[in-house]
Amino acid sequence: MAVITYRQAIKDALAEEIQRDDNVFIIGEEVAQYNGAYKVTEGLWKRFGDKRVVDAPISEAGFIGLGIGASFLGLRPVIEMMFFSFVYVAWDQAVNNASSMRYMSGGLINCPIVIRGPANGGTNVGATHSHTPENMIANFPGLKVVVPATPADAKGLMKSAIRDNDPVFVMESTLLYGNEGEVPEDEEYLVPIGSADVKRQGSDISLIAHGGSVLVALEAAAKLKKEHNVDAEVIDLRSIRPLDKATLLKSVKKTHRALLIEENKPFCGVGAQISHIIQREAFDYLDAPVHRISAVDAPAFYSPPVEKVQIPDSQLVLREVRNILNIKA
Amino acid sequence: MAVITYRQAIKDALAEEIQRDDNVFIIGEEVAQYNGAYKVTEGLWKRFGDKRVVDAPISEAGFIGLGIGASFLGLRPVIEMMFFSFVYVAWDQAVNNASSMRYMSGGLINCPIVIRGPANGGTNVGATHSHTPENMIANFPGLKVVVPATPADAKGLMKSAIRDNDPVFVMESTLLYGNEGEVPEDEEYLVPIGSADVKRQGSDISLIAHGGSVLVALEAAAKLKKEHNVDAEVIDLRSIRPLDKATLLKSVKKTHRALLIEENKPFCGVGAQISHIIQREAFDYLDAPVHRISAVDAPAFYSPPVEKVQIPDSQLVLREVRNILNIKA
């Protein structure tokens, strides 16, 4: 296995699928000649040319709709949102059209598109640019949402998403692009959509997270072991919809305690749904209520040191775990 | 108190506020000369003229953005969405701009707008037209969301919304417009935003709902009394954000059981957030897990008899309550 960055892993997935299937093409702002605002598509235009890697004007509704229509005829567009926040100007196309077509046609139409891009805060770009809409997108039956936290998952999930016959939203993070990790070189390496991953085994409490928060959870788990000899199990959801209920319920039934960590804003965030599922299906196993940590419930704050406070970190996780386990600091 | 329809109650609220404050005006598709697609604004154009009741082209992003900009200078636009589903073509303006302006300006700007219209399924208009996005809108700090279920609440909440200095989304229902109820004539009759209402006292279980589902809950409560001598307490949230946590927690701490009923799709619906709050803050009071009933998790189905099944009704509530209370049918 090679050690590559999360960015490179996505790029490899894109390149391999473009190579593998003539119907796959990338479209988005600055993805071709500029090599991508975050360099995820670097080199692909040079390698595959104008047809397979397409620079689009700032018309998200236009080119997402274009991608949906093209997918009706079998193309598999991989549509980049420079920031996922920009999907809001194309919301009707992205969630209403993409989720409804198969259903309203009684199954006559498929919509095999991928919409991908970074969906994270923490980069001091302000309120309008820092949204994490995985909770909203997963609210729509007809759509799928995956949120890879590691390079290997990024590659495996991206390839699965591109081969999937339903609309899949792949939500990345600019803060993860530079992270390195081992990634299988096998071109058939696919991470099934809908499978969570136990990133750390533990018996005392289940830390359940997705995306960047998984790394926060792992960091916290290490500290918990060191400082309090607490063995936290870390579950990486990887996929929000479909959701691997079995794996997270199994963990909670073992540890009897759950702390959900996410960068979502709290109200109706992903954690709210997970919390409901756990208390509903593992009620008698719980020794404590399900706790949640989310971003501070306000629009994203520009000032770097303050935005740092706004987004969950391992210290806050530690504090909350102590609180759940009644450990004195 | 006069007995009037939900539709009339909203119309009265609009008329009274237009009369009261020169800065209030209505804008939307077919609201003026056509008297409104659902006749909510009937007669207002005739009475108040072109300036106060404005017919807009099918440019939701354009006229919602216009309303936001106009509100910076003190106007109080009441923007009608013919169907709330159409806000998706204006999503960035409605949720991103409206929620961020005050924050990003460090409090220098206010955005006193109201966006109102019907947000419900059950009218056989298909998947793209039947969305209930209160959960998504309430996800945004900076926004407020109210969902009146009765004529009195519709009037009192609409007036409060128009006088509010923050963006308020008033989510109505075409299926409630014709319902009658007693409504105070007092022009100062305001229902505070953020106050739930106990629509029925009970001790055995808390049925928590909003919008049309409140009527389903009340109908179920009556049947429960009659068929099983069960006293269900029915809480009408009325406001989603702000949320009256105190009232619903008080009820659950009394009944020890909660069933959440909503027309939302289940994943990250309003019920998910309420469920989390209850298990988190009333854990030791719960004799059973919090149960939820939502619309069947699929896009809205056109066929009338099938869509009827898709949306929660009192039979389903009954079945679930029996299930929670271990009552044989």
Add this chain to the structure above:
Amino acid sequence: MSNLTPETEPFSQGKSRALSKEDLFAFAKDPINASMSADAKIKAFTDMVRIRKFEQAALQSYQKGKMGGFLHLYIGQEATAVGPVSVMNENDHIITAYRDHGHALAVGMGMNECMAELFGKFTGCSKGKGGSMHYFAPDKRFWGGHGIVAGQTPLGLGLAYALKYKGIRGCAICYLGDGAVNQGVFHESLNLASLWDIPVIYVIENNGYSMGTSQMRSSVFPDAGLASRAEGYKIEWDSIHGENLYEVRAKTYAAIERAHNESRPTVLEVFTYRYYGHSIADANHQRYRTKEEIRHYQERKDPINVWEQILLEEGVLTKERSKEIETLAKEEAREAVRFADESPFPPPSQLLADVYHSVDNPGTHTNQGTIFFNDQLPF
């Protein structure tokens, strides 16, 4: 670019005079029309009549409470669907908005499946899941049937994009209304279509109103018409008298050839009229327009009458044959109502079918986990 003279003045709905015989035959010698066989002419006539009879039957059934939701009638606009479809080639695709019955029947969908869909029956073209606004027939290259105003405009662009991508000589004809031009996504689509040489044809069906709003109140009307906005994107455009099938065919075919030969888009504006309200719910449509205006179109600009008149002139059609075609269409529609009536409703279990390809085709993918989230189901 437009041949519309002040006299024919379609720009002022309701005041335009009937086309003269010269106008009517102005496009008859156009190759695509000159080469039109008698059978093809009769078929075009028959299709328009069938659309009208289908909708009249649908209206009656609606009034009998046989269906829910909306019913947007196309009556009065039939030539706008039948004309372009009659000149489409085997690789040309079509997509429209919610006023889609005409287009559906024109491409060859059956009255039975269409009527059953209105009735919400399992035998409907969308299994009862889509309703009036959401007819689809991919096998006939018809892609709906879309309820969100202008929501179909980038989809039509995408269909054409896919054809070009695959090197197929074809195009996509994407319809939208005069009210739909006010949705920004249409403009984004126009720019992309021209920038990338996409073979898409936008047909603006200007029937004078978006619901109760006259076109003049909803969109600034350039002297040359809405289609002339295409110039801002260097796109060819034209305007069409919607009552004259010859003109609709000739100008649409010119656009199709442009798409096939130059891979360039076109914007066409068809001036037409709907006799009924926006939808059946729009009962008071005589409040925002006069009875006289409606009668004016019915009497002087009805596409079926005009085409019949042309075919009678040409001796291609006789009064008897015409009556017979009408009777058969009525019969077919009545039969469709019977079929729809007798068809079963979808079982509730259908609620969870056709949501995800992966759920409906278990063998074909590696998906895992839970994908539907109801704590319990009502069925």
Add this chain to the structure above:
Amino acid sequence: MSNLTPETEPFSQGKSRALSKEDLFAFAKDPINASMSADAKIKAFTDMVRIRKFEQAALQSYQKGKMGGFLHLYIGQEATAVGPVSVMNENDHIITAYRDHGHALAVGMGMNECMAELFGKFTGCSKGKGGSMHYFAPDKRFWGGHGIVAGQTPLGLGLAYALKYKGIRGCAICYLGDGAVNQGVFHESLNLASLWDIPVIYVIENNGYSMGTSQMRSSVFPDAGLASRAEGYKIEWDSIHGENLYEVRAKTYAAIERAHNESRPTVLEVFTYRYYGHSIADANHQRYRTKEEIRHYQERKDPINVWEQILLEEGVLTKERSKEIETLAKEEAREAVRFADESPFPPPSQLLADVYHSVDNPGTHTNQGTIFFNDQLPF
């Protein structure tokens, strides 16, 4: 409508020749310029120099790691902000996109509050909550500073709508970039502005690129320029050489008078250029454009040099005075950096302030209940 001759051809970024002396003074006799006092001319010069020095200082601080997020420099475009502001009246408002430092300083915001905002300090104009893209000064009728491309275009329309609604003789000047014209909401705004006679002026700052995409690759360019799309909405339009302050002022003022006297909108396209990358993150901006192209603009079309040249010609300015103004501006910028450096960061408790008016002003409303939903707070 445009006076742009082929020779000056601003349409082909990088190939246009420098304006001749005739061109430069072509608008000097225009009343608004003829009546411009020496002080006003010096002030305009000073403002442009201050903008440039402020941004040069900001760039240095950015490179020292003093700020986060984006930094979009306006250097090269200064006349496009200073010209219109210099002819605005007391009831005219202004709003722009994220490249907003120039507009902010032009309307009179202080370097200190602006620099402090970049540093994320509590003394910043937005208390450190908005950053570079989100400057606001309602007291100076400046409404931001907007990060979502074209997101401000309907807001500017709304400002103008409110003025008309209140019977105030004023207008709103709304800036957008050449890439922003591809957002549909801009077109919706144009239609509404014309349909309802709204006194809004859209100024398209065509600097030739949207990030790394040349204007020609992002939007179909009509022979008369992007502004000519306004004709599709019957809106008056014009094109402007962005390096000539006289021309910017004259044509903007004509639009303001149209807004004030006829309550009609205008679309202006200003041909200008940014010397730096899209943002500081855009390090390789010489990949998508040549050094020669950049130098061409710096040497022959720099708005500050051109204006200085004009004022020297007119004897209004001396080389010495010019140097002095530059030195003072540098000083002021250095001082602003010191102020920003020494200012405190906002306390974390500020996270929950300015979200809701009702939360910040408890006495003024009847709201109840819980409005923030964290189970626990980190501070």
